[in-house]
Amino acid sequence: MKTLRQVGIVGYGAYVPMYRLSAEEVNRMWGTSGAPVEEKSVVALDEDTVTISVECAKQAVKRARINPSEIGAVYVGTESKPYAVKPSGTIVAEAIGATPSVSTADYEFACKAGTEAMQTCIGLVGSGMQKYAMAIGADTAQGRPADALEYTAACGGAAFIFAERSAETVAYVEASYSYVTDTPDFWRRAKEMYPRHGNRFTGEPAYFKHIVGAARGLLQETGYKAEDFKYAVFHQPNTKFPITVARTLGFNMDQIDPGLVVGKVGNTYAGSSPVGLAATLDVAEPDERIFMVSYGSGSGSDAFIFTTQDALKEKRGGPKMSSFIERKRNVDYATYLRHRGQIIQ
Amino acid sequence: MRRVAVAGLGLIPVKEYWDRSAQDLFAEAAMKAMKDAGTDKVDSVYVANMSGALMQDQVNMGALAAGALGRPGLPAIRVEAGTASGGVAFHEAVKAVASGYSDCVLVGGVEKMSDVLPEYVNTALAMSEEQEYTAYTGVTKAGLSAMLHRLYLDLYAEPAEVGMMAVKGHDHAVGCKHAQYPFRMSIERAMDSPMEADPIHMMECSGVGDGAAALVLVPAGDSGVEVAGSAVATDCCSLAARKDPLVFEAVRRAAEKAYGMAGVKPGDIDLAEVHDDYTIDGVLSLESLGFAELGEAAKLVAGNATDKEGKIPVNTFGGLKARGHPLGATGLYQLVEVALQLRGAAGDHQVPGARVGLAQCIGGLASVSAVNILRRLGP
Amino acid sequence: MSVPRYWRNQVPRYRLLGDKCKACGARYFPAQPVCTCGGTAFEDYKLAQTGEVVTWTVIRSPPVGYERYVPYVVALIELDDGMRLLSQVVDVDPADVKAGLMVEAVFRKVREDGASGIIQYGYKFRPVVE
Numbered sequence: 096m097k098t099l100r101q102v103g104i105v106g107y108g109a110y111v112p113m114y115r116l117s118a119e120e121v122n123r124m125w126g127t128s129g130a131p132v133e134e135k136s137v138v139a140l141d142e143d144t145v146t147i148s149v150e151c152a153k154q155a156v157k158r159a160r161i162n163p164s165e166i167g168a169v170y171v172g173t174e175s176k177p178y179a180v181k182p183s184g185t186i187v188a189e190a191i192g193a194t195p196s197v198s199t200a201d202y203e204f205a206c207k208a209g210t211e212a213m214q215t216c217i218g219l220v221g222s223g224m225q226k227y228a229m230a231i232g233a234d235t236a237q238g239r240p241a242d243a244l245e246y247t248a249a250c251g252g253a254a255f256i257f258a259e260r261s262a263e264t265v266a267y268v269e270a271s272y273s274y275v276t277d278t279p280d281f282w283r284r285a286k287e288m289y290p291r292h293g294n295r296f297t298g299e300p301a302y303f304k305h306i307v308g309a310a311r312g313l314l315q316e317t318g319y320k321a322e323d324f325k326y327a328v329f330h331q332p333n334t335k336f337p338i339t340v341a342r343t344l345g346f347n348m349d350q351i352d353p354g355l356v357v358g359k360v361g362n363t364y365a366g367s368s369p370v371g372l373a374a375t376l377d378v379a380e381p382d383e384r385i386f387m388v389s390y391g392s393g394s395g396s397d398a399f400i401f402t403t404q405d406a407l408k409e410k411r412g413g414p415k416m417s418s419f420i421e422r423k424r425n426v427d428y429a430t431y432l433r434h435r436g437q438i439i440q
Numbered sequence: 441m442r443r444v445a446v447a448g449l450g451l452i453p454v455k456e457y458w459d460r461s462a463q464d465l466f467a468e469a470a471m472k473a474m475k476d477a478g479t480d481k482v483d484s485v486y487v488a489n490m491s492g493a494l495m496q497d498q499v500n501m502g503a504l505a506a507g508a509l510g511r512p513g514l515p516a517i518r519v520e521a522g523t524a525s526g527g528v529a530f531h532e533a534v535k536a537v538a539s540g541y542s543d544c545v546l547v548g549g550v551e552k553m554s555d556v557l558p559e560y561v562n563t564a565l566a567m568s569e570e571q572e573y574t575a576y577t578g579v580t581k582a583g584l585s586a587m588l589h590r591l592y593l594d595l596y597a598e599p600a601e602v603g604m605m606a607v608k609g610h611d612h613a614v615g616c617k618h619a620q621y622p623f624r625m626s627i628e629r630a631m632d633s634p635m636e637a638d639p640i641h642m643m644e645c646s647g648v649g650d651g652a653a654a655l656v657l658v659p660a661g662d663s664g665v666e667v668a669g670s671a672v673a674t675d676c677c678s679l680a681a682r683k684d685p686l687v688f689e690a691v692r693r694a695a696e697k698a699y700g701m702a703g704v705k706p707g708d709i710d711l712a713e714v715h716d717d718y719t720i721d722g723v724l725s726l727e728s729l730g731f732a733e734l735g736e737a738a739k740l741v742a743g744n745a746t747d748k749e750g751k752i753p754v755n756t757f758g759g760l761k762a763r764g765h766p767l768g769a770t771g772l773y774q775l776v777e778v779a780l781q782l783r784g785a786a787g788d789h790q791v792p793g794a795r796v797g798l799a800q801c802i803g804g805l806a807s808v809s810a811v812n813i814l815r816r817l818g819p
Numbered sequence: 820m821s822v823p824r825y826w827r828n829q830v831p832r833y834r835l836l837g838d839k840c841k842a843c844g845a846r847y848f849p850a851q852p853v854c855t856c857g858g859t860a861f862e863d864y865k866l867a868q869t870g871e872v873v874t875w876t877v878i879r880s881p882p883v884g885y886e887r888y889v890p891y892v893v894a895l896i897e898l899d900d901g902m903r904l905l906s907q908v909v910d911v912d913p914a915d916v917k918a919g920l921m922v923e924a925v926f927r928k929v930r931e932d933g934a935s936g937i938i939q940y941g942y943k944f945r946p947v948v949e
Contacts, residue, residue: 149926586876680903
């Protein structure tokens with residue numbers, strides 16, 4: 096997919112909370128020995144998807160150096176909305192000063208809700224409907240106790256403000272692609288506290304099929320090959336999957352390394368590939384091409400090609416993803432439960 | 441304006457009265473005061489009560505109190521100024537008599553704190569603060585005082601020096617029949633107690649208790665105890681907006697006015713009942729009342745100058761810490777105690793030759809203060 | 820918690836927005852109807868978002884509604900523009916708070932009106948993340 100007028104990212108921000116639950120601590124609790132990641136991020140007592148989204152949005156606005164009242168859209172993608180009915184987007188929009196001349200909504204498509212929001216924002220800006228549109232992917236993912244996903248269901252997010260490509264944008268969108276089928280690999284019914292998943296079914300028929308489908312679709316449409324990219328970011332539910340899919344598509348470890356943060360912070364769900372993109376933008380040089388493919392259960396993938404611009408180096412001041420990754424305190428399992436609101440009070 | 445005298449006084453012990461209502465307690469103290477005054481020809485009633493609305497779902501306590509006294513029909517209102525309600529109600533009563541509008545006013549305070557759980561007491565106290573930007577932070581009155589306490593320790597004193605405010609209060613409460621905690625407390629006990637709100641220790645904080653105290657005011661003659669000075673003042677509610685967090689401007693302003701009315705200076709005061717809901721509040725009150733320079737009051741207390749035999753006896757029946765602090769009633773307990781001293785009726789707590797006494801209370805973090813000065817008339 | 824009461828304080832809390840007297844320039848947070856100079860005309864004033872701790876305490880005995888968060892730090896903070904305010908300081912061990920700690924404003928949950936009421940957000944401060 097290409098837009099009528101070219102679209103770029105004028106500002107971005109990303110965040111993970113400071114607390115960590117190690118795989119070691121999960122194993123201590125259940126007498127198991129898994130390690131799909133080293134540790135995952137855990138919200139503070141007073142954080143939720145909205146507060147994470149506001150944090151990311153504020154960083155993005157600061158870096159963009161724009162008047163927030165000119166932001167015409169705020170879309171928040173998440174599967175852990177604090178309210179079942181009441182948009183997170185309105186709170187974010189109000190907090191950053193984008194109201195009232197703004198369109199907002201919350202998106203749900205499991206871990207690709209954030210990139211869905213990105214697709215929409217690219218469309219709004221690309222069509223000329225909006226000058227600035229912000230997409231946020233953020234989550235405080237619910238991990239079922241003693242389940243395989245407990246090691247990785249983490250908290251975090253990233254925000255991207257899209258604008259018409261100009262000298263002010265830090266990277267521009269070359270093209271994007273979406274690949275979606277109805278594949279029930281992972282779901283949560285409305286009144287349930289934790290999702291359910293198909294275990295190994297979440298691999299080949301789900302994650303790999305859709306990432307590869309979207310990736311190949313976009314590469315075919317644009318004529319690029321893996322070696323044309325300096326960096327690649329894939330949805331990162333654990334350390335193994337993105338490395339495997341990178342290899343399948345012909346990408347190497349150097350390309351995916353800057354964006355591969357899952358080992359240290361876990362799977363931030365709707366924040367997963369967005370956070371990886373932010374971490375990559377934190378270190379990229381101008382004129383470098385980035386390939387990004389998200390994955391959301393249900394299922395589908397959004398693929399994007401970004402090319403960095405000169406403005407990137409001077410518009411990424413303030414704390415980087417690495418600052419938030421390094422800012423950490425490990426908690427024990429009981430404290431983790433307390434922070435996740437799983438202790439009945 | 442006429443001069444005003446205290447004709448009668450009454451109080452009940454501070455404790456938990458599980459089986460008695462606020463009206464019961466009020467009536468008991470009021471009847472004692474009227475009996476002591478030798479008259480029941482009261483023409484109006486002022487009720488000091490801080491948290492009846494939250495704790496008993498009760499407002500309009502003036503009318504309720506009039507009925508409880510068997511006098512439905514009497515002009516009656518509740519006066520509320522946080523924990524300064526008692527002193528402020530007294531001030532209103534003084535104005536009623538001084539103006540000539542009233543000839544015999546009953547002013548009584550009551551609080552029934554034991555009806556609610558501790559977190560509701562915290563909430564009740566925090567209700568005196570601005571709600572949307574102060575109370576919203578989750579800070580408590582203890583927390584606000586604690587911030588001042590920390591500043592004071594950084595600049596002027598050791599923790600144990602400030603802690604002596606509570607120790608001295610307990611010393612004075614020994615043998616006091618109406619005190620909630622009539623026993624000594626060592627500084628070690630205070631400093632070893634767990635933190636209430638760092639750096640304030642639990643044993644530096646007044647407790648939770650019920651109580652009632654009342655006085656009858658009439659035009660003054662040539663003898664007895666007169667109201668020499670009475671003033672109320674406020675300060676900005678927000679600690680963040682204050683020029684010097686360690687100066688209680690409301691206390692300073694009220695004291696200046698009251699001293700002026702009475703024609704006295706701090707050095708002329710023979711005893712003072714001050715507001716030590718937390719040790720630091722007592723210390724800062726002493727400074728803002730002019731009994732010590734800024735930063736000197738903790739040392740004044742620790743140096744025994746506020747003992748009964750000292751230069752300026754303070755909290756002679758135990759103060760808020762040891763006598764007790766039933767919120768809205770506290771200011772009136774202070775005034776009854778000062779009046780007892782000036783009558784020479786303070787028993788083992790007597791400050792010999794006391795002629796001029798001061799009662800000071802604050803509401804919120806000293807955003808309001810009442811300072812009342814009483815003087816013995818005649819020989 | 821009254822919804823209208825929460826709602827009308829959203830923007831000042833979310834954005835740290837006070838006001839400034841047009842006549843004498845005095846700044847207020849929160850905004851107030853009449854200036855100490857007598858003026859009643861004000862314009863919006865956005866507070867600085869960073870500052871330092873002046874003094875603080877640790878709340879261990881909370882008021883109703885804050886039980887889930889104890890122990891928490893509340894501090895008097897002086898912002899870089901000279902304005903002061905009271906706020907919680909989070910993302911820090913209470914033992915590590917000291918006068919002069921550099922802090923920055925963050926958007927956090929303050930309390931919840933039970934499981935079915937509204938979620939109340941507001942500003943808190945955390946040690947500056949570089």
